[in-house]
Amino acid sequence: GESVGLHLPTLSVQEGDNSIINCAYSNSASDYFIWYKQESGKGPQFIIDIRSNMDKRQGQRVTVLLNKTVKHLSLQIAATQPGDSAVYFCAEKGAGGYQKVTFGIGTKLQVIP
Amino acid sequence: EAQVTQNPRYLITVTGKKLTVTCSQNMNHEYMSWYRQDPGLGLRQIYYSMNVEVTDKGDVPEGYKVSRKEKRNFPLILESPSPNQTSLYFCASSSGTGVFHNSPLHFGNGTRLTVT
Numbered sequence: 001g002e003s004v005g006l007h008l009p010t011l012s013v014q015e016g017d018n019s020i021i022n023c024a025y026s027n028s029a030s031d032y033f034i035w036y037k038q039e040s041g042k043g044p045q046f047i048i049d050i051r052s053n054m055d056k057r058q059g060q061r062v063t064v065l066l067n068k069t070v071k072h073l074s075l076q077i078a079a080t081q082p083g084d085s086a087v088y089f090c091a092e093k094g095a096g097g098y099q100k101v102t103f104g105i106g107t108k109l110q111v112i113p
Numbered sequence: 114e115a116q117v118t119q120n121p122r123y124l125i126t127v128t129g130k131k132l133t134v135t136c137s138q139n140m141n142h143e144y145m146s147w148y149r150q151d152p153g154l155g156l157r158q159i160y161y162s163m164n165v166e167v168t169d170k171g172d173v174p175e176g177y178k179v180s181r182k183e184k185r186n187f188p189l190i191l192e193s194p195s196p197n198q199t200s201l202y203f204c205a206s207s208s209g210t211g212v213f214h215n216s217p218l219h220f221g222n223g224t225r226l227t228v229t
Contacts, residue, residue, distance in 0.1 A: 032215040043203050043220030051215065093215065101218065103156040
């Protein structure tokens with residue numbers, strides 16, 4: 001398996017419970033935020049995004065919350081399933097013109113059946 | 114199916130032996146980029162390309178080259194690989210307006226490179 005999951009903070013959640021994964025970002029000028037899911041042996045997969053003019057955005061079973069005051073982003077997964085086990089990381093992009101995307105290190109989510 | 118395809122998935126080579134990792138996308142994306150992923154460091158950008166014949170350095174470009182002769186392909190070249198380039202590499206693409214107007218990156222499934 002891939003070693004990308006080593007050295008990461010880990011969140012263990014019982015199947016069926018809700019999961020909350022947190023991310024602190026560094027650039028107060030960032031205006032676009034994305035959550036990615038990375039399963040073992042695969043590339044990062046887009047989950048949900050949010051722009052800085054929003055505080056909350058909902059998808060299917062997932063919700064992203066943005067608190068610009070404290071530069072904090074969270075991903076909530078409702079009714080966590082075994083297939084949700086993966087590494088989750090946030091990414092931020094600055095405003096104006098070309099601004100590269102900066103990725104967080106990630107959190108490993110383990111779902112306990 | 115819309116996808117980014119990298120080859121090979123796994124590669125073991127020796128120091129100094131030139132290698133190329135290929136990347137192809139079928140979504141007509143203008144923007145393409147290469148990242149390496151190392152434990153505890155997250156994804157770091159190596160090179161990116163805004164369009165055909167337009168490439169630029171990312172955060173960790175040393176020891177790497179890229180080319181963008183066609184829109185769909187963005188190969189990563191290691192002219193003289195060294196052990197510190199042992200890593201997991203990802204290619205990604207995004208629509209042209211995405212870089213300026215916010216759209217997510219689409220990633221390939223990675224290439225695990227080991228340089229001995």
